[in-house]
Amino acid sequence: MKPPATAPHVAILDDEPEIRRMLSDALEEAGFRTTSFGRATEFEAALKRAAPDVCLVDLGLPDRDGLALVHRLALESGAAIIIISGRAQVQDRVTGLELGADDYIIKPFDPAEVVARIRARLRKGRADTGQTAQSARFAGWTAHFDRYLLVDATGVETPFSHAEGEVLRLFLDSPKRLISRAQMQEALGGAAGESFDRAMDVRISRLRTKLGEDPKNPRLIKTIYGAGYIFLGDVIWG
Structure with a gap:
């Protein structure tokens, strides 16, 4: 069953088709809408048309420096940013967080964990925007x-x-x-x-x-x- 148009939207950026399919299937089964991209240029063009609620970003991209992209998203986008990467070194995680990511998930991962972390992040976001004063x-x-x-x-x-x-x-x-x-x-x-x-x-x-x-x-x-x-x-x- 296709998620409704009002469901939270997750944009997935990863150059591996298998990972994009795995994440998209798990998220749509959990009730999220998804769009998937294999290249940063396509991803950035789509963001100009519609802003997602969450961006899942791989760092090893063929056409853009992943960390530079995360930093720009953190400055210009209101979306929550979660890095998904095979880079497991502590310094990589620290750098990602320093540049503005909300979370960092290391490959290989369980899709259920990604779904749970996105839900937790969106719950927090709804609590914030529930306040009338901005x-x-x-x-x-x-x-x-x-x-x-x-x-x-x-x-x-x-x-x-x-x-x-x-x-x-x-x-x-x-x-x-x-x-x-x-x-x-x-x-x-x-x-x-x-x-x-x-x-x-x-x-x-x-x-x-x-x-x-x-x-x-x-x-x-x-x-x-x-x-x-x-x-x-x-x-x-x-």
Whole structure:
């Protein structure tokens, strides 16, 4: 049975036809709509016509650097980005997350795991967009979650990724309260452990940079060693 037109849309970019078919079959059986691409040029052209909810991106592409594509998607797209790659080295995973990916799945994989991770990511996204306010003001900044932009007091705009936006919203929803690593994992999804901790460190570091924070003495996002983080700004939503 074909998924309805209102079902979440997953775009699959992988140069291996077998993997595209396997992912498409598993996702459509789970109720998702899918489109599949073997080349980045086709994928990018399709994104200009319709924005998917999730992008599954292989790094080993024949016509584009996969990491550069992930970085551009993170800056320009509101879609969740999940890397699926045979590159299993820790540094590859860290680089992918640093460039804005929401998750990193290593080949070979179980399609059921991919489906579960996509569902978890979309549940989190729906929780975010369920709020009526899509902008917040704090410490001279305005965060626009509908446009993925930070705007400073002079009007200069700085884009942030979907992944960075998830963390920023979590902080802005709970200012001046300690947020533990366990609370972050529960709120944002993903498997607990070293990979999740590293992903959070990367996202928080990138947010601090975009907010002009002194990395040695940040004034807004404070690390409480062994406990978690506290966002110290006053926040006004809407």
